[in-house]
Amino acid sequence: xxxxxxxxxxxxxxxxxxxxxxxxxxxxxxxxxxxxxxxxxxxxxxxxxxxxxxxxxxxxxxxxxxxxxxxxxxxxxxxxxxxxxxxxxxxxxxxxxxxxxxxxxxxxxxxxxxxxxxxxxxxxxxxxxxxxxxxxxxxxxxxxxxxxxxxxxxxxxxxxxxxxxxxxxxxxxxxxxxxxxxxxxxxxxxxxxxxxxxxxxxxxxxxxxxxxxxxxxxxxxxxxxxxxxxxxxxxxxxxxxxxxxxxxxxxxxxxxxxxxxxxxxxxxxxxxxxxxxxxxxxxxxxxxxxxxxxxxxxxxxxxxxx
Amino acid sequence: xxxxxxxxxxxxxxxxxxxxxxxxxxxxxxxxxxxxxxxxxxxxxxxxxxxxxxxxxxxxxxxxxxxxxxxxxxxxxxxxxxxxxxxxxxxxxxxxxxxxxxxxxxxxxxxxxxxxxxxxxxxxxxxxxxxxxxxxxxxxxxxxxxxxxxxxxxxxxxxxxxxxxxxxxxxxxxxxxxxxxxxxxxxxxxxxxxxxxxxxxxxxxxxxxxxxxxxxxxxxxx
Numbered sequence: 001x002x003x004x005x006x007x008x009x010x011x012x013x014x015x016x017x018x019x020x021x022x023x024x025x026x027x028x029x030x031x032x033x034x035x036x037x038x039x040x041x042x043x044x045x046x047x048x049x050x051x052x053x054x055x056x057x058x059x060x061x062x063x064x065x066x067x068x069x070x071x072x073x074x075x076x077x078x079x080x081x082x083x084x085x086x087x088x089x090x091x092x093x094x095x096x097x098x099x100x101x102x103x104x105x106x107x108x109x110x111x112x113x114x115x116x117x118x119x120x121x122x123x124x125x126x127x128x129x130x131x132x133x134x135x136x137x138x139x140x141x142x143x144x145x146x147x148x149x150x151x152x153x154x155x156x157x158x159x160x161x162x163x164x165x166x167x168x169x170x171x172x173x174x175x176x177x178x179x180x181x182x183x184x185x186x187x188x189x190x191x192x193x194x195x196x197x198x199x200x201x202x203x204x205x206x207x208x209x210x211x212x213x214x215x216x217x218x219x220x221x222x223x224x225x226x227x228x229x230x231x232x233x234x235x236x237x238x239x240x241x242x243x244x245x246x247x248x249x250x251x252x253x254x255x256x257x258x259x260x261x262x263x264x265x266x267x268x269x270x271x272x273x274x275x276x277x278x279x280x281x282x283x284x285x286x287x288x289x290x291x292x293x294x295x296x297x298x299x300x301x302x303x304x305x306x
Numbered sequence: 307x308x309x310x311x312x313x314x315x316x317x318x319x320x321x322x323x324x325x326x327x328x329x330x331x332x333x334x335x336x337x338x339x340x341x342x343x344x345x346x347x348x349x350x351x352x353x354x355x356x357x358x359x360x361x362x363x364x365x366x367x368x369x370x371x372x373x374x375x376x377x378x379x380x381x382x383x384x385x386x387x388x389x390x391x392x393x394x395x396x397x398x399x400x401x402x403x404x405x406x407x408x409x410x411x412x413x414x415x416x417x418x419x420x421x422x423x424x425x426x427x428x429x430x431x432x433x434x435x436x437x438x439x440x441x442x443x444x445x446x447x448x449x450x451x452x453x454x455x456x457x458x459x460x461x462x463x464x465x466x467x468x469x470x471x472x473x474x475x476x477x478x479x480x481x482x483x484x485x486x487x488x489x490x491x492x493x494x495x496x497x498x499x500x501x502x503x504x505x506x507x508x509x510x511x512x513x514x515x516x517x518x519x520x521x522x523x524x525x526x527x528x
Contacts, residue, residue, distance in 0.1 A: 029387070031352040031513045033379075036399065039431060039447075040365035040504030041482070043408045079408075079501075081368050089493075166493065198493060262493050268370015268484060276364070287363030289371070298370060 042292055045079030046086060046214065046263035051223045057259075058228060065130070065232030065247055072138070075204060075214055075222040075261070081292050083214040086222070087190055087200025087262040088135065089164030090157075095124030098252025110252070116239055120249030127253050129158035134227040135203055148225075152184040152201060157228070161257070164199050200262060209295075214263070216293035226259070267298035348526075351382030352389060352513035355473055365504065369430075369497055372481035377435075379511065380473040386526075388466035389513040392474070393455035398424060402506040409498050415489045420499045425451070427503050434479040442476070451507050466516060 051072035060069050077083050097103075099110030100121045110119060132154040162168050162176035177199055181189040188202040203224045204213050214220050238244035269275070275291040291297045354360075355378035362375055379392065407420030428448035435443040442460075459467025459474070468474055487496045 029347075029350045029515050031350050032510055033352055033354055033513075034508055034510045035354065035358075035361040036363075036506060036508050037361060038363040038365070038399075038402070038504060038506040039480075039482075040367065041427075041500050041502060042366035042368055043502045044368065044498075045408060045501075080366050091493075166491065198488075260493060265368045265370075268368065268372060268482070271364060271367070271371050271373040287365050289364060289366040292366050292368055292371070298368075 038287065040287075042081040042289070043079035044081045044083065044263060044265050045077070046083060046261060047076045047078045048261060049074040049076055058226075060228075061254075063230045065230050068227055068229035070225055070227045073224045073226065073261075075224060077214045077216050077220060077263075080216060081265055082216055082295055082297060083204065083263040084266045084295075085190065085202040085206075085213055085264050086204040087164075087198070087264065088203045088224075089166075089198070089200040089260045089262065090161045090257050091165045091167060091260050092258040093124060093128075093161060093165065093167070093255060094257070095127060095255045096253060097121060097123075097127075098254070117241070117244055118248055119251045120238060122249050122253070124255060125158045125162070127158075127250055127255055128161055129156050130231055130233070130247065130250055131157040132229050132231050133157050133160055134229070135201065136225045136227075137203065137205055138223055138225045149205070150185060151188045151203060152180075154229070154231075155180055155183050160201075164201070164260075166198065198262070200260075203261070212295040213266075215295045217290075265298075266292075266296070269298040348387040349382070349384050350387040350389065350513060350515050351385040352392070352468075352511060353380055353382045354378060355380040355475075357475065360478060360509065363506075367482045369482050369484040372479065375478045375480070377476040377478055378473065379468065379475075381468070381470055385470055388470055388516050389459075389468040390463065390465075390516045391457040391459050391461060391467050391514045393512040393514065394458050394509060395455040395512075396450045396453065396507050396509045398451050399506040399508055402504060403427065404503070406502045407499065408501040409494070411489075411494060411499055415492050415494055419489055419494075422499050422503075424505055427500050427505055428507075430483055430485070430497065430500060432479075432481045432483050436477045436479070437475065447480070447505075447507075455510075455512065464517060468513070 051074040058069060058071055060067075075086055099114070099119045100106050101109075103121050134153045134155075135151040137149045137151060156179075159176045159179050162170060162173055163180040177191060180199075180201070181191065184201055188206060189199075190202055191199050204222045205211055205220075206213075210218060211220055214222055233245070233247055235246045236242055236244060238246050238248040269291070271289055275289050275297075276287055357376050358378035359375045360377045362373075364373065381389070403424040405420075405422060409420070411420035412418065425448045428451055429446045431447040433443075433445055433447055433450065434441055457467070458476070461467040485495070485497050488494060489496055
């Protein structure tokens with residue numbers, strides 16, 4: 001036992017530098033969260049219906065000065081968005097000057113030898129100027145009566161055409177706009193910027209309550225009564241004859257045109273939880289913006305009336 | 307509210323019993339030492355925070371309507387790993403969108419006037435993303451949908467975009483933009499072709515880990 005032989009321990013310094021790569025080459029970690037979002041546009045849809053038995057368009061023939069005609073148009077909202085206002089305008093005018101074509105005698109229409117006392121050349125606008133249009137909201141708001149509200153009385157159809165049609169671009173358009181705007185009751189004339197914009201007469205209700213415009217909720221109708229009158233004038237001088245009424249030259253003339261109803265939306269609004277789901281369509285879980293069915297939902301009442 | 311998807315934590319408790327045999331077989335002496343080694347994986351867990359409202363559904367909108375939602379991203383309760391980047395991708399959900407022509411523009415105005423794609427529809431929505439009141443991104447929804455994943459942390463590959471303990475909050479403003487262009491020679495606004503249409507999209511937020519690095523004994527050890 002003498003020889004003490006120390007075994008040298010292969011001193012294994014057991015400090016193991018383990019590089020632990022979290023991830024690294026053997027595993028990648030990530031995490032994914034997903035969410036869904038949906039956006040849907042509403043519908044703005046004005047429908048015109050006859051009110052009762054009457055026609056809702058004018059079809060008049062064989063008119064003489066002093067004649068007038070009324071139609072009633074039921075403005076209905078068939079969309080999901082409240083309509084702020086409905087602008088009435090005129091377009092697509094077609095005029096026939098009896099006995100003339102491009103200011104030249106047109107013998108196929110009126111044979112040679114016909115008495116010149118009973119017709120004459122004139123323009124479409126001269127013809128339209130013989131007519132006056134009156135507009136009144138007479139309709140019921142649902143569940144109550146509504147006082148007749150005259151929007152405009154006896155506006156020259158020529159001025160109305162010049163002011164509101166897209167196709168008329170004459171130099172006096174702005175004058176016509178001003179004339180019409182001045183004769184329209186209260187806040188009902190809408191000017192869209194300048195003479196090149198779209199102008200029209202608001203024919204929906206403008207009482208500042210929940211019926212303003214044509215709402216979806218409450219379920220609104222506005223009934224509009226339009227009157228067109230062939231104004232009789234006692235002015236004389238047709239064919240420079242002091243016995244003949246000037247209006248003789250309009251004999252046989254005819255015009256057809258569209259009355260255009262443009263429904264407009266309310267302004268944009270900030271949509272919050274309060275606007276969604278009063279239970280009108282679904283419980284609100286489907287995100288339906290319920291206040292967009294109501295009047296005054298975006299901007300305040302009629303900000304751009306002038 | 308938020309879909310919670312947990313990464314399974316695989317904890318590798320590695321007790322390595324190393325038998326260190328000193329000397330050869332002939333020796334009578336020996337000594338045995340152990341080292342205790344532990345490998346523990348961290349947890350990378352991204353979640354939507356309680357303020358998150360980006361999971362919206364809003365219908366019956368009209369041009370001009372707008373709203374603001376909050377994107378709130380946090381670490382899960384058990385998260386231990388910093389997040390490097392958060393990659394957002396947005397994809398349309400199939401089967402929701404359809405081209406509608408509520409006002410019959412194809413006959414009222416002219417063939418094709420009522421037609422549009424889902425991307426056209428989404429292009430009507432302006433998006434402004436801001437953080438702490440300052441704008442970080444603006445564009446339109448169609449630019450987001452279908453795009454390759456985009457990082458929203460603004461950090462590079464080696465900087466933690468969302469360190470553990472921090473959260474991320476963005477205000478997302480969305481507006482159905484109003485456009486007063488009308489079809490030529492018509493009173494109809496062009497935007498009428500979008501009436502009644504709807505789009506649904508899925509937003510996916512992918513959190514990535516930090517790159518691998520050399521670790522030293524005792525780091526984060528318990």
